[in-house]
Amino acid sequence: MRYWLFKSEPFKWSWEQQKAKGDAGEEWDGIRNYQARNFMRTMELGDRAFFYHSNEGLEIVGIAEVSALSAPDSTTDDERWDCVHIRAICDMPTPVTLKQVKATESLSDMSLVTSMRLSVQPVKEEEWMEVCRMGGLDGKTLKPL
DNA sequence: GCCAACGTTGGC
DNA sequence: GCCAACGTTGGC
Numbered sequence: 001m002r003y004w005l006f007k008s009e010p011f012k013w014s015w016e017q018q019k020a021k022g023d024a025g026e027e028w029d030g031i032r033n034y035q036a037r038n039f040m041r042t043m044e045l046g047d048r049a050f051f052y053h054s055n056e057g058l059e060i061v062g063i064a065e066v067s068a069l070s071a072p073d074s075t076t077d078d079e080r081w082d083c084v085h086i087r088a089i090c091d092m093p094t095p096v097t098l099k100q101v102k103a104t105e106s107l108s109d110m111s112l113v114t115s116m117r118l119s120v121q122p123v124k125e126e127e128w129m130e131v132c133r134m135g136g137l138d139g140k141t142l143k144p145l
Numbered sequence: 146g147c148c149a150a151c152g153t154t155g156g157c
Numbered sequence: 158g159c160c161a162a163c164g165t166t167g168g169c
Contacts, residue, residue: 007166034152054167098168117150
């Protein structure tokens with residue numbers, strides 16, 4: 001299993017809206033960036049992901065998983081763009097802020113910090129565990145600490 | 146609302 | 158294939 005981070009501006013698509021979709025999940029449409037698309041193409045079912053609120057909030061608010069493999073983006077006829085579907089798994093008991101991530105030495109290589117504008121990004125296992133710990137979750141079981 | 150960073154487009 | 162112009166993202 002691999003780990004990822006999805007960014008969303010909460011006034012466009014929020015964690016609350018994502019959770020409301022439940023197990024059905026939702027297409028992560030609208031990505032028009034090759035790097036982000038390429039990451040989605042490599043995702044597998046059940047890969048886990050942080051859900052991050054950009055612009056407002058600036059914090060990791062929840063955990064999601066890939067619920068459908070990359071397929072053509074239904075919001076465009078342009079064949080270049082694919083995307084996955086994701087579904088919410090659980091809240092981050094205590095959201096982890098960008099500020100906290102930046103202040104944590106072991107997270108200084110996170111794409112969230114180094115590739116600010118990348119909206120779908122890979123997360124290393126160590127980073128996943130650390131962020132979960134900071135948010136009050138066991139990174140493996142996803143049970144509250 | 147500003148603006149830095151950076152991805153994309155298009156002329157040459 | 159270079160690079161200037163332009164558009165967008167996203168932190169502040």
